[in-house]
Amino acid sequence: MSAETGSGEWETVIGLEIHAQLSTQSKIFSGSAIAYGAPPNAQANLVDLGYPGVLPVLNAEVVRMAVKFGLAVGARIATHSVFARKNYFYPDLPKGYQISQYELPIVAEGSIDVVLDDGTHKRVGVTRAHLEEDAGKSLHEGLPGVSGIDLNRAGTPLVEIVSEPDMRSAKEAVAYMKKVHTLVRYLEICDGNMQEGSFRCDANVSVRRKGAEKFGTRAEIKNLNSFRFVEKAINYEVERQIEIIESGGKVKQETRLYDPDKGETRSMRSKEEANDYRYFPDPDLLPVELDEGFIAGVRASLPELPDQKAARFASEYGLSVYDAGVLTASRELASYYEAVAREVPGEPKLAANWVMGELAAALNKDGLEIGSVAGAGGKLPAARLAGLVKRIADQTISGKIAKEVFEGMWASGSSADAIIEEKGLKQITDSSAIERAIEEVMAKNPGQLADYRGGKDKLFGFFVGQVMKATGGKANPAQLNELLKKKLAG
């Protein structure tokens, strides 16, 4: 049995509720700013504090953003949606209710296609997406004996994206979540910053015997704010549930929390302890009425979406589906790649290899985002990487030498040409020079030569290495191969 793949006797069923913070200037129902990291309560006005007599006023921008998302996932946009109050007491919830959408959300019935690691496609249903306000935060650190309340986050606009229970493994869940993450950033409706909590999810997890029709009892794991945690928490939870059932127990419907330090989930509250939220339409807010003209306007403003872009990359640049998917994972990466590919016509695959290979590795190593190096003053604008790819394409340098040049470019910010010039890395394409080097190597290694000629073909590689070494790696590899073969044959 393996919970990881959902294979064997058990099947895992997962649905996600993703909370994406909308990147508006001000809050959903008040004029307060929502910049991250302000001193506690510096960004909370009387409306956010829930003072007596204050009233919410809907920020029109959040409606536009939610509609954008809905259109991007092929959903039905409600021309009539309603804000409702979700009532419960908590100190970080100033009004004693959260304004959300309940029976009539703004977005319903969409779907998202994801490509899994093995290249297979999976369609995940989006049940609904609704608008709501975030709560504040309780602070305990450095406040012995009391709790602090920071209401800066209270009233921050969120879109909650609820999936169908369509995912069958943690990996599928992560792939779906990543796709939503990509989408909201393409749409420029959420900055996707998971550390700051701008993008997080709750996972509903259950298991059932393979072939069973009924879903098992689910547990909801709250507030997962990294892809890694989502995967680990789900896998832990699946194992836990299977163990319970196999030892004759029953899974309890409950809310659980994931503890990243211990790598386990633990119970937060059971179904019996769950709040009755007493939802009802918020009488302070009018229903949101949208006309077709507005929806058409938003549709016209949609950017090229990841799937469309990946399809275009595959056909226009002849990339594999996988590569096209990787390169369109973010709008910044995609436009970087396109800039490189356009500078070096006829070499889109080479450009892709460099963007996905050396560049991605360097970014990863230094913990940088593509956006931070791509700009005019950045470490490696697209035009500069294109300069390197050009020199590979026109055989000025070999791919191997290019790696050295890349390192130099990454470290110094110089152009490829300047480094090639400075370090004398220009590829040797002069046949006589290569032949001279081959002859020297043959002369120095009579034993190996004899063995090779005696039938030890494997030694060919040895001679390639030696000649490369002798030419400082600058010999044109194809030429070298051809000449070496001829010479060794005698």
Add this chain to the structure above:
Amino acid sequence: MGSVNVNNVSLHRKTLAQLIAGLRAKEFSSVELTRLYLDRIEASQTSLNAFISVTREQALVAAEAADRDLAASRGGALTGVPIAHKDIFCTAGVKTTCGSRMLDNFVSPYDATVVAKLKAAGAVMLGKANMDEFAMGSSNETSYFGPVRNPWNTALVPGGSSGGSAAAVAARLAPLATATDTGGSIRQPAALCGVTGVKPTYGRVSRYGMIAFASSLDQAGTITATAEDAAWVLREMAGFDPRDSTSVEKPVPDYVGSLDAPLKGLKIGLLKEFFDKGLDPENERRIREALAVYEKLGAQLREMSLPNLPLSVPAYYVVAPAECSSNLARFDGVRFGHRCKEPRDLMDLYKRSRGEGFGAEVKRRIMTGTYVLSAGYYDAYYLKAQRVRQLITSDFTRAFGDVDVLIGPTTPTPAFEIGAKTEDPITMYLNDIYTIGANLAGLPAMSIPCGFAQNLPVGLQIVGPHFSEAKLLNVAHLFQRETDWHTRVPERFS
């Protein structure tokens, strides 16, 4: 009671229009006028208890500023005119209690839109009028600050929840007062105190800064001596407010300018449901006499029925508590308002702060509201009540296809004794049987004095279609041109 005579009419007996004219003609100053009313308030506090806060110093400072404006021929329509605000309206720097222990210590950091607009029009605030706690009550007995007494007979209630506002105007402690009406809270006390009360169309006046009881029903309005006075004030109060999404973006007509339009041909509907067996016979006689006045003015009467109207009280007592249970959740002892001493933990903080801060009637409604919104009961109560509400609204809409206004009693009986109905909330609730319909349908309605029964004032209610305030004020004003009930003042305050 203090009084100042100008041209042989005591200042406090002048109408608002007369006060405005007198101030502009420098016959008297705003400071004189303000001081007169402040003195009358103070002299009446022990007998009437109409005010929770009297803001003498601020009032005199504002009056001096008003006099400077008047001297320079500056200012707004109400410059220098004193006003009382119901203590449900937030007033910057002044205690705003909503009649509750919960907010006994609450000084609002901001002005309600209504307060700000009237301030901008030049009105001078005298203080904050007493009211039923969180506007929940029909007798002003639920106030944490003690009951208000009826100026016509201090053993009786003034009605509620705007009892302080109504008593203040009836006893001429203020020429005008703001008030709010969720189920009759302007009209019922106006009727019981013999003054003019206007509840505008839902959305006509901003609710921003008015502490919410039931958001879909609450509406700010006026209590004045006359319909003409109300027109002056409403013209300043009404209008769209970008901070209240439920306020309506619609120009405010000149309520004063249309007061004298002739009523010939006016079609008046008489609701069968308003002349039911619960109506006190003497009250009914006063109403019939008033209708005769309208006939003399050329109006036609037509009897009609709104079959769903009898459901208004039960529907209201589902919708209003439901909204109140949620609106009052913010009073949790965390950020403002009453906090219990030495809470053991969070739950203790909530339970004791709310337990100590709220009175019995507020608790009753929070519990009712919580119940009707609960899982498993929502459909049976809240949804059904909303459906009834729609039926009642359609009933009214149909009626206004046939008639211009509906006229009937405001209350079934005149004022009752303090303590008479406190033991039985249902009897108390039935006092609003004629007024609640207008709230459920969001209609404008008003009450004007139309005589006396058992030596107590009787109120005549006029209800019109949405945004027909100008017509209602016109209908009320022409009655007041023919009668003098609106000029009557209880003897000890005359």
